[in-house]
Amino acid sequence: MRPINRPIRWGILGTGAIAAAFATALRQVTDATLFAVGSRSQTSADDFAQTHDVGRAFASYAELAADPDVDVVYIASPHTAHFEHTMLCLGAGKHVLCEKPFALNSTQTEQMVALAKHNGLFLMEAMWMRFIPLIIELRRRVDAGEIGQVRMIQADFGFRAPRNPHSRLFNPELAGGALLDLGIYPLAFSALLLGAPTEITSLANIGTTGVDEQSAYVLKHEGGELSVLASALRTQTSMSAWVYGTDGRIHLPKQFWRAKEMVLYRNEMEPESIHLPYAGNGYQFEAQEVVDCLRDGKTESEIMPLRDSESLMGTMDTIRRQWGLTYPNETE
Ligand SMILES: NC(=O)c1ccc[n+]([C@@H]2O[C@H](COP(=O)([O-])OP(=O)(O)OC[C@H]3O[C@@H](n4cnc5c(N)ncnc54)[C@H](OP(=O)(O)O)[C@@H]3O)[C@@H](O)[C@H]2O)c1
Known part of the structure; x- marks a missing residue:
């Protein structure tokens, strides 16, 4: 993967509790901007965009994944949707940080890891504890x-x-x-x-x-x-x-x-x-790791490698x- 030599543009998928906390944390991250949000409804996307000062607000996750200017998507949907949404974003060429649990089971996890590897994209489970x-x-x-x-x-x-x-x-x-x-x-x-x-x-x-x-x-x-x-x-x-x-x-x-x-x-x-x-809610450290990896051209974090997510699952x-x-x- 080629290093990204400019501030990393984040998209957030979902507008619930953890999406809001992550958006707040992103303000503390160096070389990162919160660029877009995707929701199942335009109203939720617009409300989130207004609250968190996000430039682009999409009424579907597919539109977020298809935005050519988004580098990495943070998956903040319920557990049951992590697999589908991670596959959607990886399939569209986006790097992905996916909330825990990474998926529902090992079968889903293996497919997510395989697609990230196949497409040469960064993928990490948002196990923020490791970065505290x-x-x-x-x-x-x-x-x-x-x-x-x-x-x-x-x-x-x-x-x-x-x-x-x-x-x-x-x-x-x-x-x-x-x-x-x-x-x-x-x-x-x-x-x-x-x-x-x-x-x-x-x-x-x-x-x-x-x-x-x-x-x-x-x-x-x-x-x-x-x-x-x-x-x-x-x-x-x-x-x-x-x-x-x-x-x-x-x-x-x-x-x-x-x-x-x-x-x-x-x-x-x-x-x-x-x-x-530390100041803030603590999610800034995992986000900084993703940014640093993308700027270094890495497809995996050494602190939270994919094999550890597979093992945990x-x-x-x-x-x-x-x-x-x-x-x-x-x-x-
Ligand atoms: N790392 C942490 O500390 C932490 C803390 C809390 C939660 N989490 C994880 O983050 C994930 C989301 O948790 P949350 O507390 O943010 O949940 P939440 O407040 O219920 O929000 C989930 C969001 O996902 C979207 N969504 C997509 N499909 C959905 C469906 N079928 N039903 C409901 N919402 C759906 C919705 O956004 P739209 O309406 O905009 O589409 C919704 O706002 C979970 O997997 C959880 O384990 C992590």
Whole structure:
């Protein structure tokens, strides 16, 4: 792929909650402009364009994908549409940053990756946690052996949402449930430090709307390391993470996926508090990575490579198979 030697022109597909947050974050990104938005309706596109100062507002996703002046499209539609919309944009020659979960399953993920490779285009899952400064620092310190060898990870992401059967979170038609929305974060956190699991055991509490309202996952890794993880839509959890090593441990006490602080406990030493605050909502870091990759002519991020998205999706496929949970109209 040829490097792009001018500010990168972004298009946003969808006008919901995360699209708005991403548009706000883009203002903090160097060498990037929010150029166009696409919606299923002209009114939503126009409203979004006015609020976020976007020059072009399209009444269909196809028109956004066809705009020859857009370099990269951020896919901000519900999980069930990630595959279709990523394929649409890659097919139209656009680079793509697609929200998590990357797709519904491995079959879809493989097709997305294959099309990006075939067309020589950049593709990345919007796993923004990986680009948060504190998470990068955590990884650096773990790699430097500051807590010895990692032996166990604990992480959870749960909150109590009202059980609205029509909301994205609870609606099986939109692939609702805790796993794909929230469980993906502790699973991605574990994968970041320990890689893919070799064994997976999980349990889910399937609620009245037919999706997992809470679920727990125990993973075993190649060297016998364990990850003890959970997510929930109807239970507030600590949202924290622990990384336990042979010579110490690290605690991310609050919202580990977007953390600004952690505490490092090393055997026989005073605990060390590490603070890496940032301004804004935190989505600017993943967006900056995409921009930097495009300006360098890279088709993949080294921090969030496609093989890691494929692996994460494989883990979630296995977990859902253990529960017998499929979504209506899910294509395999
Ligand atoms: N990274 C994060 O922190 C984070 C946070 C929240 C959500 N997400 C992810 O982002 C995605 C969107 O979440 P969201 O909270 O922004 O959802 P949302 O507020 O419901 O917005 C989704 C948007 O997608 C478009 N859309 C296309 N097909 C749709 C359909 N069949 N039903 C409803 N909307 C449809 C709509 O835009 P138009 O009406 O303009 O077409 C809608 O506004 C999800 O996959 C979620 O996992 C990520």
